[in-house]
Amino acid sequence: xxxxxxxxxxxxxxxxxxxxxxxxxxxxxxxxxxxxxxxxxxxxxxxxxxxxxxxxxxxxxxxxxxxxxxxxxxxxxxxxxxxxxxxxxxxxxxxxxxxxxxxxxxxxxxxxxxxxxxxxxxxxxxxxxxxxxxxxxxxxxxx
Amino acid sequence: xxxxxxxxxxxxxxxxxxxxxxxxxxxxxxxxxxxxxxxxxxxxxxxxxxxxxxxxxxxxxxxxxxxxxxxxxxxxxxxxx
Numbered sequence: 297x298x299x300x301x302x303x304x305x306x307x308x309x310x311x312x313x314x315x316x317x318x319x320x321x322x323x324x325x326x327x328x329x330x331x332x333x334x335x336x337x338x339x340x341x342x343x344x345x346x347x348x349x350x351x352x353x354x355x356x357x358x359x360x361x362x363x364x365x366x367x368x369x370x371x372x373x374x375x376x377x378x379x380x381x382x383x384x385x386x387x388x389x390x391x392x393x394x395x396x397x398x399x400x401x402x403x404x405x406x407x408x409x410x411x412x413x414x415x416x417x418x419x420x421x422x423x424x425x426x427x428x429x430x431x432x433x434x435x436x437x438x439x
Numbered sequence: 440x441x442x443x444x445x446x447x448x449x450x451x452x453x454x455x456x457x458x459x460x461x462x463x464x465x466x467x468x469x470x471x472x473x474x475x476x477x478x479x480x481x482x483x484x485x486x487x488x489x490x491x492x493x494x495x496x497x498x499x500x501x502x503x504x505x506x507x508x509x510x511x512x513x514x515x516x517x518x519x520x
Contacts, residue, residue, distance in 0.1 A: 343504040344511050364514055369504040371497045374468045377507075379514040393518070395511045397501070403472070404499040411508045412515060 300420065300431035301387035306335075319421060319428045321408060326383035326391065327355040334406055338419055338428065342409030346372070347396035351406060352380060357398070366397040376400045384413075389432050392416045 305317035319338040324331050332354050336345075344366070352359070362378035377397040385391040395412050408414075420429040462473055475497070501507060 339500050342501045343508040344501050346499065346501060364510060366507045366510055367504070368507055369501050371499055372501070374471050376468070379511055381515070381518050393515070395515045395518075397507055397511065401468070401472075403497075407499060407501065409501060411511045 298389075298431050298434065300418075300429035301389070302427055302429045305423070305426040305428070317423075317426055319419075321386065321428075321430065323387075324385040325351065325355060326385065327357055330354075330356045331385075336406040336408040336413075338413075338421075338430075339407045339409050340414060340419070342407045343369075344407075344409045344411045345394055345396045345413055346377075346404055346407040346409070347380065347382075347398045348402050348404055348406055349398065349400050350402045352396075352398045355382070357382075359398070359400070362398060368397055368399065372399055372401070372404055375404075386417065386430060392432075 303319075303321060306320040307315050307317050309315040320335045321338055322333065322335050325334050332351070334351055346368070349359075357380055359378065362380050364379040366377040366379055367373075368375060368377050377399040379395060380398040381393055381395050383391045384394045394408075394416075416433060417430050418433045422428060462470060465473065
Protein backbone atom coordinates (compact mmCIF):
# COMPACT_ATOMS: atom_id res chain seq x y z
CA UNK A 297 0.00 0.00 0.00
CA UNK A 298 1.27 3.42 -0.90
CA UNK A 299 1.39 5.88 1.99
CA UNK A 300 0.14 9.33 1.11
CA UNK A 301 2.39 12.33 1.56
CA UNK A 302 0.80 14.96 3.74
CA UNK A 303 1.24 18.71 3.42
CA UNK A 304 -0.10 21.74 5.23
CA UNK A 305 -2.04 24.51 3.56
CA UNK A 306 0.01 27.65 2.95
CA UNK A 307 -1.12 31.01 4.24
CA UNK A 308 -0.20 33.33 1.40
CA UNK A 309 -0.41 36.65 3.24
CA UNK A 310 -0.10 36.08 7.00
CA UNK A 311 -1.52 38.84 9.15
CA UNK A 312 -3.64 40.30 6.40
CA UNK A 313 -7.41 40.35 6.59
CA UNK A 314 -7.37 38.95 3.09
CA UNK A 315 -5.06 36.07 3.96
CA UNK A 316 -6.27 32.80 2.48
CA UNK A 317 -4.87 29.33 3.00
CA UNK A 318 -4.08 27.51 -0.21
CA UNK A 319 -3.19 23.92 -1.05
CA UNK A 320 0.25 24.62 -2.51
CA UNK A 321 2.23 21.51 -3.32
CA UNK A 322 6.03 21.66 -3.23
CA UNK A 323 7.60 19.38 -5.82
CA UNK A 324 10.47 19.12 -8.26
CA UNK A 325 10.35 19.78 -11.99
CA UNK A 326 12.94 18.13 -14.19
CA UNK A 327 13.99 18.77 -17.78
CA UNK A 328 17.03 16.86 -18.96
CA UNK A 329 19.80 17.52 -16.46
CA UNK A 330 18.06 20.54 -14.96
CA UNK A 331 15.75 20.44 -11.99
CA UNK A 332 14.19 23.08 -9.80
CA UNK A 333 11.99 23.12 -6.75
CA UNK A 334 8.63 24.73 -7.36
CA UNK A 335 5.26 25.13 -5.70
CA UNK A 336 2.04 24.37 -7.56
CA UNK A 337 -1.52 25.22 -6.67
CA UNK A 338 -3.66 22.09 -6.55
CA UNK A 339 -6.51 23.27 -8.76
CA UNK A 340 -8.93 20.43 -9.33
CA UNK A 341 -11.20 22.85 -11.20
CA UNK A 342 -8.56 23.63 -13.78
CA UNK A 343 -8.76 21.57 -16.95
CA UNK A 344 -5.02 21.73 -17.59
CA UNK A 345 -1.69 22.29 -15.86
CA UNK A 346 -0.28 25.78 -16.36
CA UNK A 347 3.42 26.63 -16.21
CA UNK A 348 4.57 30.26 -15.75
CA UNK A 349 7.07 31.41 -18.34
CA UNK A 350 9.98 32.02 -15.95
CA UNK A 351 9.94 28.46 -14.62
CA UNK A 352 10.29 27.00 -18.09
CA UNK A 353 13.16 29.36 -18.78
CA UNK A 354 14.83 28.47 -15.47
CA UNK A 355 14.68 24.83 -16.52
CA UNK A 356 16.40 25.68 -19.79
CA UNK A 357 13.36 25.07 -22.00
CA UNK A 358 13.39 26.71 -25.42
CA UNK A 359 10.17 28.59 -26.10
CA UNK A 360 10.71 28.61 -29.86
CA UNK A 361 11.19 24.86 -29.91
CA UNK A 362 7.71 24.25 -28.52
CA UNK A 363 5.48 24.14 -31.60
CA UNK A 364 2.05 23.24 -30.23
CA UNK A 365 -0.09 26.22 -29.31
CA UNK A 366 -2.51 25.89 -26.40
CA UNK A 367 -5.57 28.19 -26.30
CA UNK A 368 -6.12 29.22 -22.71
CA UNK A 369 -9.26 30.58 -21.08
CA UNK A 370 -10.25 33.28 -18.61
CA UNK A 371 -7.61 35.78 -17.59
CA UNK A 372 -5.05 33.90 -19.66
CA UNK A 373 -7.09 33.98 -22.87
CA UNK A 374 -4.92 36.73 -24.33
CA UNK A 375 -1.68 35.00 -23.37
CA UNK A 376 0.15 32.72 -25.77
CA UNK A 377 0.84 29.26 -24.42
CA UNK A 378 2.63 26.22 -25.79
CA UNK A 379 2.63 22.57 -24.82
CA UNK A 380 5.63 21.29 -22.93
CA UNK A 381 6.27 17.97 -21.16
CA UNK A 382 8.32 17.88 -17.97
CA UNK A 383 9.17 15.25 -15.41
CA UNK A 384 7.73 15.95 -11.98
CA UNK A 385 8.79 14.38 -8.72
CA UNK A 386 6.37 14.67 -5.82
CA UNK A 387 7.70 13.66 -2.41
CA UNK A 388 9.35 10.26 -2.55
CA UNK A 389 7.08 9.00 -5.31
CA UNK A 390 8.48 7.98 -8.71
CA UNK A 391 8.69 10.84 -11.25
CA UNK A 392 5.83 11.24 -13.70
CA UNK A 393 5.56 13.08 -16.99
CA UNK A 394 3.34 16.15 -16.73
CA UNK A 395 2.10 18.12 -19.72
CA UNK A 396 1.81 21.86 -19.19
CA UNK A 397 0.37 24.79 -21.01
CA UNK A 398 3.53 26.90 -20.82
CA UNK A 399 2.13 30.41 -20.68
CA UNK A 400 4.13 33.41 -21.84
CA UNK A 401 3.50 35.29 -18.62
CA UNK A 402 4.73 35.27 -15.06
CA UNK A 403 1.49 36.68 -13.68
CA UNK A 404 -0.22 33.33 -13.29
CA UNK A 405 0.75 30.78 -10.64
CA UNK A 406 1.83 27.27 -11.47
CA UNK A 407 -1.43 25.34 -11.65
CA UNK A 408 -1.81 21.60 -11.28
CA UNK A 409 -5.03 20.60 -13.03
CA UNK A 410 -6.94 17.65 -14.43
CA UNK A 411 -4.70 17.21 -17.50
CA UNK A 412 -2.69 15.60 -16.30
CA UNK A 413 -1.70 16.01 -12.65
CA UNK A 414 -4.96 14.58 -11.34
CA UNK A 415 -4.62 11.61 -13.69
CA UNK A 416 -1.53 10.56 -11.79
CA UNK A 417 -2.31 11.58 -8.25
CA UNK A 418 -5.14 11.18 -5.79
CA UNK A 419 -5.53 14.20 -3.56
CA UNK A 420 -7.48 14.37 -0.32
CA UNK A 421 -8.25 17.90 0.85
CA UNK A 422 -8.82 18.21 4.60
CA UNK A 423 -9.47 21.92 4.66
CA UNK A 424 -10.79 22.00 8.22
CA UNK A 425 -7.39 20.82 9.41
CA UNK A 426 -5.51 22.92 6.85
CA UNK A 427 -3.84 19.92 5.28
CA UNK A 428 -4.01 17.75 2.19
CA UNK A 429 -2.69 14.36 1.22
CA UNK A 430 -1.23 13.27 -2.11
CA UNK A 431 -0.44 9.81 -3.41
CA UNK A 432 -0.03 8.21 -6.84
CA UNK A 433 -3.23 6.78 -8.28
CA UNK A 434 -2.71 3.04 -8.47
CA UNK A 435 -5.16 2.50 -11.34
CA UNK A 436 -4.22 5.60 -13.29
CA UNK A 437 -1.93 6.08 -16.22
CA UNK A 438 1.33 4.12 -16.04
CA UNK A 439 4.00 5.69 -13.88
CA UNK B 440 -12.79 67.48 -1.48
CA UNK B 441 -12.54 64.47 -3.67
CA UNK B 442 -8.91 63.37 -3.76
CA UNK B 443 -9.55 60.14 -5.59
CA UNK B 444 -8.77 61.29 -9.11
CA UNK B 445 -5.45 62.48 -10.40
CA UNK B 446 -6.14 65.25 -12.90
CA UNK B 447 -2.70 66.00 -14.25
CA UNK B 448 0.73 64.55 -14.74
CA UNK B 449 3.63 66.40 -13.16
CA UNK B 450 5.71 68.29 -15.67
CA UNK B 451 8.93 66.46 -14.91
CA UNK B 452 7.31 63.17 -15.91
CA UNK B 453 6.05 61.87 -19.22
CA UNK B 454 2.77 63.53 -20.14
CA UNK B 455 -0.38 61.59 -20.80
CA UNK B 456 -0.23 62.70 -24.45
CA UNK B 457 3.24 61.20 -24.70
CA UNK B 458 2.25 58.07 -22.84
CA UNK B 459 -0.88 57.08 -24.76
CA UNK B 460 0.81 56.45 -28.15
CA UNK B 461 3.34 54.25 -26.39
CA UNK B 462 0.57 52.24 -24.79
CA UNK B 463 -1.15 51.91 -28.16
CA UNK B 464 2.05 50.48 -29.61
CA UNK B 465 2.06 47.61 -27.10
CA UNK B 466 0.78 44.18 -27.96
CA UNK B 467 -2.76 43.24 -26.98
CA UNK B 468 -1.59 41.09 -24.07
CA UNK B 469 0.67 43.90 -22.84
CA UNK B 470 -2.21 46.39 -23.01
CA UNK B 471 -4.32 43.98 -20.95
CA UNK B 472 -1.51 43.87 -18.40
CA UNK B 473 -1.48 47.70 -18.34
CA UNK B 474 -5.26 47.77 -17.81
CA UNK B 475 -4.98 45.25 -15.01
CA UNK B 476 -2.18 47.24 -13.40
CA UNK B 477 -4.22 50.45 -13.52
CA UNK B 478 -7.31 48.74 -12.13
CA UNK B 479 -5.30 47.37 -9.23
CA UNK B 480 -3.67 50.74 -8.55
CA UNK B 481 -7.04 52.50 -8.58
CA UNK B 482 -8.64 49.90 -6.36
CA UNK B 483 -6.01 50.50 -3.69
CA UNK B 484 -7.64 53.86 -3.16
CA UNK B 485 -10.28 53.58 -0.44
CA UNK B 486 -12.54 55.89 -2.39
CA UNK B 487 -12.72 53.27 -5.14
CA UNK B 488 -12.85 50.21 -2.93
CA UNK B 489 -16.27 49.33 -4.27
CA UNK B 490 -14.90 48.58 -7.71
CA UNK B 491 -12.41 46.12 -6.25
CA UNK B 492 -14.50 43.07 -6.85
CA UNK B 493 -15.22 44.08 -10.42
CA UNK B 494 -11.71 44.82 -11.59
CA UNK B 495 -9.04 43.32 -9.37
CA UNK B 496 -9.81 39.69 -8.80
CA UNK B 497 -8.10 37.57 -11.35
CA UNK B 498 -8.97 33.96 -11.98
CA UNK B 499 -6.15 31.99 -13.48
CA UNK B 500 -7.88 28.62 -13.23
CA UNK B 501 -8.53 27.04 -16.62
CA UNK B 502 -12.12 26.10 -15.97
CA UNK B 503 -13.63 24.37 -19.01
CA UNK B 504 -10.58 24.98 -21.18
CA UNK B 505 -11.70 22.02 -23.26
CA UNK B 506 -9.71 22.73 -26.40
CA UNK B 507 -6.53 23.14 -24.34
CA UNK B 508 -7.21 19.79 -22.67
CA UNK B 509 -7.76 18.01 -25.97
CA UNK B 510 -4.55 19.40 -27.45
CA UNK B 511 -2.52 18.53 -24.34
CA UNK B 512 -3.90 14.97 -24.33
CA UNK B 513 -2.98 14.57 -27.99
CA UNK B 514 0.45 16.02 -27.22
CA UNK B 515 0.94 13.45 -24.43
CA UNK B 516 -0.15 10.62 -26.70
CA UNK B 517 2.39 11.69 -29.32
CA UNK B 518 5.06 11.90 -26.63
CA UNK B 519 4.51 8.30 -25.64
CA UNK B 520 4.77 6.88 -29.17
